[in-house]
Amino acid sequence: MTDQAISSPAAGMATDVAGPAGPKPKRLTASRVGVYAFLIIAALFFLIPLWVMIVTSLKTLPEIRLGNLFNWPSDLTFDPWIKAWTTACTGRDCDGISPGFWNSVKITVPSVILSVFLAALNGYALSFWKYRGSELFFGLLMFGAFVPYQVVIYPLIIAFREIGIFATLPGIIILHSIFGMPILTLLFRNFFGSLPGELFRAARVDGAGFWQIFVMIMLPMSVPITIVAIILQVTGIWNDFLFGVVFAGRPNMPMTVQLNNIVTTTTGIREYNVNMAATILTALVPLAVYFISGKWFVRGIAAGAVKG
């Protein structure tokens, strides 16, 4: 930082006096080295936990007890992974984390479809079919984006119990759709708001109605924003813990909840390697989404964060 501060004004002055003279010469100054050194140290801070997770999951327990956290396993083993997937115990059940994986799939897929569809519908209606009060509902929804979950969670438990969907698969799917709605609706409303109005008016003149325009014109046009919404929802719902633990019910526990149960199970010896293997397995789906989607992921976060 200081290096730059000292060196750059002089360099700036020099080029100004001489005027622009072709491309910048490629030289390795002290400040360049400093920049890379800082970035690499920062990268290590972010990478070390991942490294530790991977090497721990490949070590045997005796080797772990030696306390050399960062070392590559001398006695490579894949048993912890197999055990984490098939036989690790959460309390009394010893089926590994695989049931949690399938539960998460069963929760995530319908929740993503339902929430994205509803949000697209909301955004479309709020952009092209404003009626008296529609802006008020949207305002309330935006308020909801800031409300801590804890404020509304208990009345929802009671309501779900009254309807009879508490601790069921449909219940948790509806819940995820509710809490995904504020941000996703904003996303779609902004997108539809940026489309030219003539498109809509032309369709109206041709006699198309609310649903026709939505399904035939608007949905096909909103593919990019739908991808962003899907990325946002898949990672968000897969990573959810609170709703899973409260609303999913014992047979539908998602992977994150089961992971936490496996790790905090205190009966018997703590198998750090199995725990880490289970942790990586849980992180795999969102990590895959992240690495495949690349810049879309960042766009999704930024778009979702720009509220109001």
Next chain:
Amino acid sequence: MAQRRWRLSSLQAIIGTIPLIGVSVGVFVICIIFSILWSFTSSKLFPNFDWVGFENYDRLWQTSRWIVSVQNIWLFGVLSIVGNMVFGYVLAVFMDQRIRMEDTFRSIFLYPFAMSLVVTGLVWQWMMDPNLGVQAAMQNLGLEWFRFAPLTDANTAIYGVIVAGIWQGTGVTMAILLAGLRGVDQEIWKAAKVDGIPNWRTYLFIALPMMRGAIATAFVLQCVGVVRVYDLIIALTQGGPGIATQMPAVFVIQHITNRQNVGMGMAAAAMMLAPIIVLIAIRALVMWRAAAQEKRAAKLAIAAEERERLEAAGIAAPVAAE
């Protein structure tokens, strides 16, 4: 006929937004009202409407578990947001130095955000293990003085949580602020260079104030995350040691589940809502004042235009008379 068809479609629009109406009113109005109502009742395991006034709030603020929670959320909130923003901005500035492999660095800084807070918590719990974690590894390397096990001490546990939070969230701040930096007009950089302003001053005093939008975005994202912090605590410390890392979000959930004290839990939930209401009120006030100012400016502009027209007419009139 056309009018009637329009109205029919409008009805379709209302039908289409039934889920929107249901969620916005049903969840974010009615549920909140019920939460607040129950906070004034003696509800224990099941909700009732036996009115007790402010008793729950009184007791809440005498409960050390709650007071520690509130202190923790402030400490955690301020430190993790400041840490996140400073570290995130420094990273963004360094990323902005036309470095090679920018995409690789970006991926590295950002990948923790894709992972669940439960995963983050469990990894850092393992890293901070006093006997087998980073501390032990460094001591094995001969660094006997090395200490890195904040979670075992009630006084330092919260800092362990902050480290994990910063690890998970800084990448996003970096990405948003970097986008903001790239959005700053290139002419500004040239002008600053011509004036001989050192780079770091340009970044700190010229670029930073110009990217208010990006900063606000990152800040809001952080704030929402801080208020909702639950998963991280559960996975990392379970609120312990003792009650050292309790948070309001954990407090509420514990009271409506294991502790079976719905009234108290709802009082705590209402307290969580209070800062949000204050923030929204402030924002509404600012926006209202901005709107009023705009109106006044518009009025002035119209008046000026009028005067100009009159002047033009005044000049034109004598000419016409001649």
